[in-house]
Amino acid sequence: MSELKSGSNLExxxxxxxxxxxxxxxxxxxxxxxxxxxxxxxxxxxxxxxNMTDNQTxxxxxxxxxxxxxxMEKGLEPNFQMVCRDRNRLAMMSDILGAYAMGxxxxxxxxxxxxxxxxxxxxxxxxxxxxxxxxxxxxxxxxEGKFMNGEDIDGxxxxxIGAAANPFADPYEYRVFRLAKKIKAGVDxxxxxxxxxxxxxxxxxxQAVDMGLHxxxxxxxxxxxxxxxxxxxxxxxxxPGMDIPEPLIKRLRGVAKKDQSEEGIKFSLEQIEExxxxxxxxxxxxxxxxxxxxxxxxxxxxxxLPRPVVD
Amino acid sequence: MIVGNLKPxxxxxxxxxxxxxxxxxxxxxxVSVCLTGGDRQAHELATDLNHIRHYKAGKPKFNVHTVERQxxxxxxxxxxxxxxxxxxxxxxxxxxxxxxxxxxxxxxxxIPAINTTFMGSNVEPGVWQEMCQGCGDCMLGVxxxxxxxxxxxxxxxxxxxGGSSNGSCEVDxxxxxxxxxxxxxxxxxxxxxxxxxxxxxxxxxxxxxxGPRKLVRPFNKPL
Numbered sequence: 001m002s003e004l005k006s007g008s009n010l011e012x013x014x015x016x017x018x019x020x021x022x023x024x025x026x027x028x029x030x031x032x033x034x035x036x037x038x039x040x041x042x043x044x045x046x047x048x049x050x051n052m053t054d055n056q057t058x059x060x061x062x063x064x065x066x067x068x069x070x071x072m073e074k075g076l077e078p079n080f081q082m083v084c085r086d087r088n089r090l091a092m093m094s095d096i097l098g099a100y101a102m103g104x105x106x107x108x109x110x111x112x113x114x115x116x117x118x119x120x121x122x123x124x125x126x127x128x129x130x131x132x133x134x135x136x137x138x139x140x141x142x143x144e145g146k147f148m149n150g151e152d153i154d155g156x157x158x159x160x161i162g163a164a165a166n167p168f169a170d171p172y173e174y175r176v177f178r179l180a181k182k183i184k185a186g187v188d189x190x191x192x193x194x195x196x197x198x199x200x201x202x203x204x205x206x207q208a209v210d211m212g213l214h215x216x217x218x219x220x221x222x223x224x225x226x227x228x229x230x231x232x233x234x235x236x237x238x239x240p241g242m243d244i245p246e247p248l249i250k251r252l253r254g255v256a257k258k259d260q261s262e263e264g265i266k267f268s269l270e271q272i273e274e275x276x277x278x279x280x281x282x283x284x285x286x287x288x289x290x291x292x293x294x295x296x297x298x299x300x301x302x303x304x305l306p307r308p309v310v311d
Numbered sequence: 312m313i314v315g316n317l318k319p320x321x322x323x324x325x326x327x328x329x330x331x332x333x334x335x336x337x338x339x340x341x342v343s344v345c346l347t348g349g350d351r352q353a354h355e356l357a358t359d360l361n362h363i364r365h366y367k368a369g370k371p372k373f374n375v376h377t378v379e380r381q382x383x384x385x386x387x388x389x390x391x392x393x394x395x396x397x398x399x400x401x402x403x404x405x406x407x408x409x410x411x412x413x414x415x416x417x418x419x420x421x422i423p424a425i426n427t428t429f430m431g432s433n434v435e436p437g438v439w440q441e442m443c444q445g446c447g448d449c450m451l452g453v454x455x456x457x458x459x460x461x462x463x464x465x466x467x468x469x470x471x472x473g474g475s476s477n478g479s480c481e482v483d484x485x486x487x488x489x490x491x492x493x494x495x496x497x498x499x500x501x502x503x504x505x506x507x508x509x510x511x512x513x514x515x516x517x518x519x520x521x522g523p524r525k526l527v528r529p530f531n532k533p534l
Contacts, residue, residue, distance in 0.1 A: 085465070089512065111472045114464050114482050125465065129512045132469035136509060148512065166473030171494045177507060178470050185509045193473055240474035240481035 005142065005188060006160035008105035009077045010049040012310040013283075014189065014218045019276055020283025021304045022079060022191065022220060023047035023295055026056055027067035036067065039292040040074045046299045047076075047286070048307055049106055051191070054081040058118025065099050072103055079162060080104045083112025088128035089137065089148055096138060100157030108162040108191070109134040113240070132185050135163055139186030161186060165219070166193035167204035168243035176207040182217075189218035191285035195271065196224075196232075197243040205280050214280030221275045224287045225298065226264030229253040265298060272302045312341035312432065313405045314439045315348055315425040317356070323401070324365045326422050330399035331369075335360075335424075336391075336412070337377035338404035345439050348403030348425050350377035356403065356424060381408030387415045429461075447517025447524065453505040455496030462489035468510040470494070 004011055013020050023043050028036050043050055052071060054064040061067075068078035080099050082092065099107065111131040115123045129137065137148050138161050145156035165179045179190065195201045201221070208214055226232045229252035236244035248267065255263045268286075275281045284304075288295050299305050327333055335357045343349025357373040378391050381404035393400065399420045402409050406427040413421040429441040444461045450468075451458055460466050464482045471490035474481025480488045497503050517524070 111465055111467065114474070116464070116482050127466045128515065130465070130467040130469055131472075132509055133512045137512070164473060169471060169473045169475045170477060170488070171471070171475070171491055174470065174494050174506065181469060181507060181509055241476060 006105045006158045008049070008160045009310070010079065010106050011160040011188070013048045013308060016308070016310045018283075018308045018310070019304065020048050020218070020220060021046075021299060021302075021307065022049045022051065022283065022285045023292070024051040024053065024285070024287045024289075025067070025071070025292060026053045026290075027062035027064060029059070029061050031062065033062075033070055036062075036070060037074060039290075040071055040076055042292045042295055044075050045307065046296050046305065048283075049077040049079045051079040051081055051108060051285070051287075054083045054110070054112070055086060055118070056081075056113070058085065058113045058115045058120070058123075060119060065095060065102065065104070068099065068104050069102050077106065078104055079106040079108055081108045081110060082134065083110045084127050084130055084134055085112035085115060085125050088126050092129070092134065093137070093141065093147055096141060096157050096159070097153070097155075100159060101155075105158070106160045106162060107138060108164065109138060109187070110164055117240075131163060132181060135161055135182055135185040135187050143186075161188045163187045163190050164193065165190040166241050167195075167201055168193055168197060169241045172200075176204060176211065176213070179208060179217075180211060180213055183213060187217055189220060189282070191220045192222040193241055194222045194224040194235075194287060196248055197245050198271065198274070199245075200243065202278070205278055209280040214282070218282035219280055220283040220285040221271070221278075221281050222285045222287060223268050223271055223275075224289065225268040225291065225294070226252060226260070227291065228257070228260045228264070232264075265294070265301070268298065269302055272304070312344055312430070312439075313407070313427060314345045314429050314431045314441075315342045315403075315405050315427045317347060317352070317403075317425050318423070320359055320365075323356070323422075323424055324360065327360070327371060327399060327401055328366065328368075330420070331371050332394070332396045332398050333360075333371050333373050334393055334397040334400045335373050335375045336381070336400055336402045336404070337375070338381040338402070338408050339377055339379040340382065340404075340408070342403060342405055342408075342425065343377075345433070346437075348405070353377055353403050356401075381405075382411050384411060384415060387411060393419070445518070446513070446515075447519075448514065450510075453502075455493045455500065455502070455505075457489055457493045457496060459489050459493065462487075462492075468513065470506055 025039050052064045052067040064081050068080045071078045109131050115125045145153045163182045167175050232249045235242050252260050272284050335353050337350045337353030338348050353375050357375045363370045374394050380386050401422050401424050403424045409423045430443040431439045431441045434440040441461050446460045475488040475491050478491045480486040
């Protein structure tokens with residue numbers, strides 16, 4: 001066990017060698033938090049931390065800091081997401097300080113979906129810095145206690161630094177090097193894009209392990225249970241960076257419509273079992289989109305409950 | 312070169328509706344080469360505008376002329392004579408040309424007929440591609456001669472994002488992913504080590520972040 005960088009629950013779990021299990025939740029499209037609270041209630045005690053997304057798919061929502069704080073009030077640990085699309089370096093650093101002061105301890109550094117996808121495609125994307133530079137900036141703030149410009153921070157934000165890794169984007173042969181670069185920039189853990197193509201992911205992990213990347217950074221495998229064959233087909237065609245093999249779509253189509261969600265969950269459970277044994281995989285990040293109420297059942301059937309408690 | 316695109320005819324008509332004698336001025340520079348604002352396009356625009364159906368209160372008169380480069384004060388001061396009765400200039404130059412015209416002929420309204428779109432090059436017949444955003448600190452030497460500032464939709468500095476798919480950008484399959492192109496180019500030139508380095512955040516001051524930019528050069532000494 002090494003010295004803790006942030007002392008977050010997620011860091012403690014990973015540091016103790018437990019197989020981590022994280023969830024995800026989107027903030028509301030408005031100031032009404034009833035639905036958010038309802039979604040969060042299903043996750044209490046079931047996951048180690050919950051990603052709070054930052055205007056995901058470039059659609060305006062409540063800020064991820066506010067969502068994270070609301071989550072903490074419910075007794076959950078947030079993994080606060082920040083994208084490079086909507087803020088310049090000044091706004092990022094000030095929000096990082098604010099997030100930390102409010103009690104946030106995990107942060108996920110992302111480029112963000114392009115604004116063209118969202119509900120304000122006329123917006124000017126910021127992209128002052130990219131996700132790699134955001135990781136390095138948070139690390140500098142945390143470890144050196146300095147702003148990007150080198151000025152001292154009065155009370156550095158001790159955050160557990162996360163990022164995304166997409167083994168299914170192109171050029172494939174570069175993806176493992178991009179992960180290596182994120183580690184060089186200072187990332188502590190990564191959550192991968194939703195995995196459906198297991199063969200490709202096995203190959204990616206082999207490369208990562210051969211390079212020793214799993215010893216420098218915790219790799220959490222991204223899992224999304226498919227609700228239906230239609231969802232699989234839609235994601236395969238319209239969601240950027242998704243790799244959904246035809247046999248999986250066929251498998252879902254092969255059962256009656258009412259049974260497709262069960263088949264999707266079964267596939268996720270098979271994946272989780274394999275990830276538990278896969279060298280280099282430190283946990284699972286479950287992205288059950290608007291399916292939070294199914295997470296306890298999935299966690300139960302995946303045999304990841306009760307969640308470990310590490311002091 | 313600087314590339315532009317003609318504004319919609321209705322927008323141009325609306326912008327000149329208050330004037331009776333309009334001087335339509337093409338530019339022989341970049342916009343002429345990209346077939347948007349040269350002499351031929353100036354004449355075509357005047358012909359298109361010269362229809363009574365566009366106007367409620369009578370049709371204006373159009374005089375057409377083209378000057379070699381509208382962005383150079385010397386050309387305008389020395390060679391350009393604007394007909395006496397002109398009450399507005401409709402120019403097909405880029406934004407630099409429009410502004411140079413407006414500053415020299417400061418008693419006349421100067422109206423743009425084109426939208427200046429980007430700095431680019433002619434990649435195939437009839438197609439111009441954005442290549443440069445004039446960021447003031449060129450990194451093409453380490454990116455295989457492909458600019459991620461101008462050609463990556465997210466102006467990333469450290470390789471392709473998770474949306475790069477089959478060589479295409481996540482924004483549109485018709486847009487090539489700049490970082491995929493950079494990867495394959497650097498692979499070809501044996502320079503992939505450039506992609507392994509974490510690039511520092513960019514200083515945007517030379518890109519315009521410090522206010523409008525200016526180039527001041529001393530006069531050349533005789534050789």
